[in-house]
Amino acid sequence: MARHPCPMTGMPKPVIIENQPFWAKILTLFWAAEMLFGAVLAGVGATWLGGPDGWPGAAVMVVGLLLVMAGAMMADISWRIARLAGPAIEMTPQGLRDRRLSDVMMPWHDLDWRLVFNGKSHSLQFDLRPALRNQVRLTWAHALMAALNRLFRYPEFTILTLGTGMSAAGIAEHMRSFRPDRN
Structure with a gap:
């Protein structure tokens, strides 16, 4: 999916993925x-x-x-x-905000993300640098999911496709336009 960059910054235009409940x-x-x-x-x-x-x-x-x-x-x-009212996921040159996980804007340089195939389907998962990790306040359910991800040696956080109308690969494609160095 080709994304046309903003002529002023050379960065892709912001991506807003609305919540579909x-x-x-x-x-x-x-x-x-x-x-x-x-x-x-x-x-x-x-x-x-x-x-x-x-x-x-x-x-x-x-x-x-x-x-x-x-x-x-x-x-x-x-x-x-x-x-959730409003967008589920926002991607801007400044970073990623998954409002279902946290209201914190996570700068791209603090995200280490990858598309994981767990044997049945793809999942979009990421780790955060420790300084930012302490700012992200999780609900008990997201904290439990993060602990289970770590237990099975996956990246800590999951960008859920639920409520986006997109696949994990589709969301990853948008993310790649902001971080082309990621697979």
Whole structure:
């Protein structure tokens, strides 16, 4: 996708990606249902703990609690995206602002981003330099997602495609116009 640079600066024109909350609303309901299902599994597992062989109950309970945790994290993120008014992502010569993650404008030189293929799909992920990282205030759900990304040795932050109407590769293409040195 060719982007025409601004004649005054030589930099690409700002890119504004509007928030499209429809699917975020639908997915909020899905994640809430996952939490409910996980709670039911955890409850069933808890009732099996008292039997002569309690390990199946413990396993079912752990799976249920994991579903509750993942569902709560994703429901919170989806709900925040569904309620966001205005643009989701702004890219300017000064940097990137993903308003679903933080209101902080992240300068391009502080971002180390890449398009990651995790075996099923592409994900746009990035790390921040420590000085800027301390300025970015995360919700509990984004902090948990960042911790899981680090656990699996991925870049800390994820630019979600939910609510953008674009693919991770499409967003990365826009980002490349501001940082052509990135793949």
